[in-house]
Amino acid sequence: MKTRLVFLGPPGAGKGTQALLIAGKYSFSRIATGDILREAITRETALGRRAKDFMDNGALVPDDIVNEILREKIESTGNGYIIDGYPRTIPQADFLSGVASVDMAVYFDAPEDILVQRIVNRRVCPKCNAVYNTSENPPKTSGKCDRDGSDLVHRSDDVEEITRERIKTFWQKTAPLVDYYFRRGLLAKVSAGRTLEEVTAEIEQAINSS
Numbered sequence: 001m002k003t004r005l006v007f008l009g010p011p012g013a014g015k016g017t018q019a020l021l022i023a024g025k026y027s028f029s030r031i032a033t034g035d036i037l038r039e040a041i042t043r044e045t046a047l048g049r050r051a052k053d054f055m056d057n058g059a060l061v062p063d064d065i066v067n068e069i070l071r072e073k074i075e076s077t078g079n080g081y082i083i084d085g086y087p088r089t090i091p092q093a094d095f096l097s098g099v100a101s102v103d104m105a106v107y108f109d110a111p112e113d114i115l116v117q118r119i120v121n122r123r124v125c126p127k128c129n130a131v132y133n134t135s136e137n138p139p140k141t142s143g144k145c146d147r148d149g150s151d152l153v154h155r156s157d158d159v160e161e162i163t164r165e166r167i168k169t170f171w172q173k174t175a176p177l178v179d180y181y182f183r184r185g186l187l188a189k190v191s192a193g194r195t196l197e198e199v200t201a202e203i204e205q206a207i208n209s210s
């Protein structure tokens with residue numbers, strides 16, 4: 001079984017949702033760089049304080065800080081893991097291969113219009129980071145997180161114009177990673193435009209294949 005996974009795909013492909021589902025089912029850790037950055041900042045670690053200085057100034061947190069926070073997280077993670085939203089560039093993929101093993105990179109492939117529609121309908125829990133979709137994956141009670149009852153939020157950048165820009169950035173910077181992992185014999189491609197259950201089943205099949 002493959003236990004050390006990377007999830008790759010454009011925004012709206014459903015990586016975060018599937019990462020939570022699969023991680024829960026197999027007791028893997030879900031490692032999302034946005035979450036671990038926020039966690040390092042909340043815990044006021046040395047790296048977290050450095051990251052906060054950049055974010056407070058509206059700047060992107062540089063790769064070397066993100067990489068180190070990721071390394072610390074991977075080293076403290078016992079079982080399997082799913083790295084969600086990282087690597088985004090070839091240099092990050094090279095860094096990752098130096099500090100951790102990757103058994104499989106799952107590429108979430110979906111048509112752009114489906115991606116845009118999903119993002120615009122996306123709602124997230126500010127407390128546990130669970131991701132919902134008002135049409136495909138609604139919470140049990142409208143506007144509330146199933147896990148902790150928090151009020152769900154619609155992120156201000158989850159609108160069509162910004163989403164199309166983010167998809168373009170994915171194609172420019174991150175899509176080369178599909179080829180990177182393919183050439184290493186590590187790529188599994190899933191058709192992410194289908195239903196939540198169908199995509200989960202396809203990922204599980206890939207995890208359990210030899």
Ligand SMILES: [Zn+2]
Nearest residue numbers: 125128145148
């Ligand atoms: Zn929640």
